[in-house]
Amino acid sequence: MVDQLPNLGREKEMLEFMGMSSIDDLFADIPEAVRMTEELPLPPPQSEEEIIADARRLLGANVALGDRVNFLGAGLNRNYVPASVFQLITRGEFLTSYTPYQPEVSQGMLQAMWEFQTLVSELVGLEVSNLSVYDVSTAAAEALTCAVRVHNRKAEQKDTVYVSELVPPSRRSVIYNYTQGGGIEVKTLRHNSDGTLDLDSLAQAAGSCGVYVEQPNPLGILDGGLTRVKEIIGENTAFIVGAAPVSLGVIEAPGNYGADIVVGEGQALGSPITYGGPLYGIFACTKAYLRQMPGRIVGRSIDVDGKEAFCLTLSTREQHIRRHRATSNICTNETLIALMGAMHMSLLGPEGLAKLAQRNMAACHLAKQKLSEIPTIAIPHQNNSHFNEFVVELPGAAAECIAYLDTQGLIGGFDLSAWYPERKNWLLVSFSDQTKATEIELLAAHLAVWSASLQGVSA
Amino acid sequence: MSHLFEHNGADGRGYSQPDPVIPVDNIQIPSNLVRSNSPRWPRLSEPEMVRHYTWLSTRNFGIDTGFYPLGSCTMKHNPRVNEVIAQLPGIADIHPLQPEHQIQGTLAIFHEMQEMLAICAGMDDVTLQPVAGAQGEFTAIRCIQEYFRSRGELGRTKVIVPDSAHGTNPASAAMAGFEIIEIPSQEDGRIDLNALRAVVGDDTAAMMITNPSTLGLFEPEIAQAAEIVHEAGGQMYYDGANFNAILGRTSPGLMGFDAVHYNLHKTFSQPHGGGGPGSGPIGVKSHLAQFLPGPVVKKRPILAGDQLTSVNQEWWYHWHQPANSIGKVQQWHGNSGAVIRCWAYYRRYGRSLKTMSEHAVLNANYLRHRIIMEAEKAGVRHLFADGAPVDVVKHEFTISMAPMKEECGIGAMDIAKGLLDKGYMAPTVYFPLIVPECMMVEPTETESKETLDQFAKKFVEVLQEDPDVLHNAPVTTKVRRVDEVYAARNLTLSYPFDE
Numbered sequence: 010m011v012d013q014l015p016n017l018g019r020e021k022e023m024l025e026f027m028g029m030s031s032i033d034d035l036f037a038d039i040p041e042a043v044r045m046t047e048e049l050p051l052p053p054p055q056s057e058e059e060i061i062a063d064a065r066r067l068l069g070a071n072v073a074l075g076d077r078v079n080f081l082g083a084g085l086n087r088n089y090v091p092a093s094v095f096q097l098i099t100r101g102e103f104l105t106s107y108t109p110y111q112p113e114v115s116q117g118m119l120q121a122m123w124e125f126q127t128l129v130s131e132l133v134g135l136e137v138s139n140l141s142v143y144d145v146s147t148a149a150a151e152a153l154t155c156a157v158r159v160h161n162r163k164a165e166q167k168d169t170v171y172v173s174e175l176v177p178p179s180r181r182s183v184i185y186n187y188t189q190g191g192g193i194e195v196k197t198l199r200h201n202s203d204g205t206l207d208l209d210s211l212a213q214a215a216g217s218c219g220v221y222v223e224q225p226n227p228l229g230i231l232d233g234g235l236t237r238v239k240e241i242i243g244e245n246t247a248f249i250v251g252a253a254p255v256s257l258g259v260i261e262a263p264g265n266y267g268a269d270i271v272v273g274e275g276q277a278l279g280s281p282i283t284y285g286g287p288l289y290g291i292f293a294c295t296k297a298y299l300r301q302m303p304g305r306i307v308g309r310s311i312d313v314d315g316k317e318a319f320c321l322t323l324s325t326r327e328q329h330i331r332r333h334r335a336t337s338n339i340c341t342n343e344t345l346i347a348l349m350g351a352m353h354m355s356l357l358g359p360e361g362l363a364k365l366a367q368r369n370m371a372a373c374h375l376a377k378q379k380l381s382e383i384p385t386i387a388i389p390h391q392n393n394s395h396f397n398e399f400v401v402e403l404p405g406a407a408a409e410c411i412a413y414l415d416t417q418g419l420i421g422g423f424d425l426s427a428w429y430p431e432r433k434n435w436l437l438v439s440f441s442d443q444t445k446a447t448e449i450e451l452l453a454a455h456l457a458v459w460s461a462s463l464q465g466v467s468a
Numbered sequence: 469m470s471h472l473f474e475h476n477g478a479d480g481r482g483y484s485q486p487d488p489v490i491p492v493d494n495i496q497i498p499s500n501l502v503r504s505n506s507p508r509w510p511r512l513s514e515p516e517m518v519r520h521y522t523w524l525s526t527r528n529f530g531i532d533t534g535f536y537p538l539g540s541c542t543m544k545h546n547p548r549v550n551e552v553i554a555q556l557p558g559i560a561d562i563h564p565l566q567p568e569h570q571i572q573g574t575l576a577i578f579h580e581m582q583e584m585l586a587i588c589a590g591m592d593d594v595t596l597q598p599v600a601g602a603q604g605e606f607t608a609i610r611c612i613q614e615y616f617r618s619r620g621e622l623g624r625t626k627v628i629v630p631d632s633a634h635g636t637n638p639a640s641a642a643m644a645g646f647e648i649i650e651i652p653s654q655e656d657g658r659i660d661l662n663a664l665r666a667v668v669g670d671d672t673a674a675m676m677i678t679n680p681s682t683l684g685l686f687e688p689e690i691a692q693a694a695e696i697v698h699e700a701g702g703q704m705y706y707d708g709a710n711f712n713a714i715l716g717r718t719s720p721g722l723m724g725f726d727a728v729h730y731n732l733h734k735t736f737s738q739p740h741g742g743g744g745p746g747s748g749p750i751g752v753k754s755h756l757a758q759f760l761p762g763p764v765v766k767k768r769p770i771l772a773g774d775q776l777t778s779v780n781q782e783w784w785y786h787w788h789q790p791a792n793s794i795g796k797v798q799q800w801h802g803n804s805g806a807v808i809r810c811w812a813y814y815r816r817y818g819r820s821l822k823t824m825s826e827h828a829v830l831n832a833n834y835l836r837h838r839i840i841m842e843a844e845k846a847g848v849r850h851l852f853a854d855g856a857p858v859d860v861v862k863h864e865f866t867i868s869m870a871p872m873k874e875e876c877g878i879g880a881m882d883i884a885k886g887l888l889d890k891g892y893m894a895p896t897v898y899f900p901l902i903v904p905e906c907m908m909v910e911p912t913e914t915e916s917k918e919t920l921d922q923f924a925k926k927f928v929e930v931l932q933e934d935p936d937v938l939h940n941a942p943v944t945t946k947v948r949r950v951d952e953v954y955a956a957r958n959l960t961l962s963y964p965f966d967e
Contacts, residue, residue, distance in 0.1 A: 032826050358512065
């Protein structure tokens, strides 16, 4: 028996008021030829307690990251999110509202998102932020199409953008799907053998519409060379940086070294990983890109009494007004997750953010020290600075190492051959504020045992 | 007034953190990458932060606050057990790159959702990856694009949309590179088959249409429309925004559609969250399945060597990459948290999803009749017109305030603001564009008869208000009418620290 319908049992009374006798009368306008004649072949309704029992049984069969010692990240990081964030977003006024089309009764969410825009602007060092897109992959894709809209007219390389070769295939695929319709060609930027961007070959991107690189890059490397990108590519090519927001507690804001657009995976600020969604994509830019940017933007205004008030603004960029000429098709975005981000950022403050970044960095640094002491494995980019993650080169296949670590109760990291097929022996290990020194010791011990056993076999 | 950025306690860290695992002094950062200025973030203690956001929440209107008849958005009650389930570590604390044997429970739920969504829409295959309705539209149009490319039909460059379509339809198709052909609707808002016949041809890739339409009307000639498009070699795409009206009564598959998107945040109660997150899975007929974004979940019987996580496990669930997949539209597996919530919602109804849709339609028709009855009783029926002159509507209906605008200068926006003063969220206004001074009302199935009766009364009270009062409305809200032109002319998109 379903239990969410207040008018169950009152159908007759309501139908009679309308001069009808049966529910079928309400569906008389559906031609017989397209009517469903059988019942839906689905199970009967369940009660709340049965559903939650099933959910606990099914989801309880999963291995949660918190059940294990975990080194899997690859762009998603398990930072601690304070309890008050989870408590506050269950408030129905936030949770059950929708896009604030009626600003007079939506000031709460509008102001919260205007504050979110400010927090993000300050974080990345750019003047303008929207109130989120879906995730970093769509943010990067939308940044590239935005760059083309802004620069194509003057570009020497029309409809052309450049993307770092390290950007993982999953993100690259999203970028392809978003750009192919506009006839945009996505060219590749090379990296040096130490993982940093090849600034010599970057010169070829000058005159294109935009360049997309990540800081830290997908191998966890902090690349000082990125501070020179803007001077190399010039004014008429957008410099787009995908940044890890937590890193910006210690690492320079990309807006301060010439970035025109900054995107990022917001998740580590405010949100659990949740199997990769919902997340929120950060999208910030300079004023020059404002009118071509995707997504919703909140502006400060006044009401008829001159009192401060907030409302959505610059809507003429958007699909509900501009239709097929809109800057993006985005409508529903990730507001509630962005709100969680705003709450987390508010609690951190500038000093808390710096400390959070230091904790992430320290765990990564300690792990690099410990793992570099193991003679049977190598750290190919050891001399670089890293944030959250780095590559370990194993004496055997990373997939096998991960399987071994799994038997020892460790989620051992990510097999990079999934991204770069020639790198069979590359393991990407990730560390966050939640990583303990003892866990790093454990990883080092197991990696040493596994690597030595492999060397024993081959010897 | 509480301003986040005016909180600036000397040492107001909102939560204390353990120290880094090693002292940070000896960690090298390239000198040109050391942050040169701190973000001007506020400094709040936890009590201040909790109070600030609680204060903000009191200035926001949700379904929990009151009746929210926002047409086309299906603002139904969001069952709370779904929130509890979505916070379980088996979903909140798992990573999309974990191996299959660690996430069999999630894959089992995803598989069940794929099957359920396919059944309800009469489709053959489903992907859960798109994260919003608009992204679902885009994804399906991309699949159709690759389908034609695979057949060498490169001349199919046009997508047809009715003038009553959601703005996302043309925007999504344009993003995929298609030219948009908009066709006019008939007087009564229904699809004009002659207009359709006039534009279809060997350059037609697809028609995008929602049924019931944005006027809340079921398209009686939908099968004929599908036939016209199919005969021309095009594909039929179903915008699932209005799917809440028809579950168990008909399906896009029966109507002749090839692809459909679902709005899990509409039909399946994922909370709208002030603007998101949503979830926009798509379903397709078998000829399009090989192009779906990957991977999708499949199941097979248990084999020796499978690392079973539950003694009762009957099937092994695994990821499967469609043969000619368009790739990814979100880099992981979509908004999984939303999918889990909607699974809990679906379990609440099971095959009674049909009853759910029946009550959505019952409530919409009842409210429409109730408003007309109250208006006639008060002698103000002449102030508004039906958006479409029909006997029954589906899950929503439209009314035009053009007569009232004509008579006393009060339009849909003024009525909307008047309703805010009565404690309601306003219906959608000025959409669809083909109805002048349009108000689009969707009560959903989770509103009681008493709420609908009361709303009808209050709506008619608003119609009877002095025009000056309505021009000035709202007056009971936290702020009064907001100047949107001022916001656009005086762009202040972040806190003005220097002001």
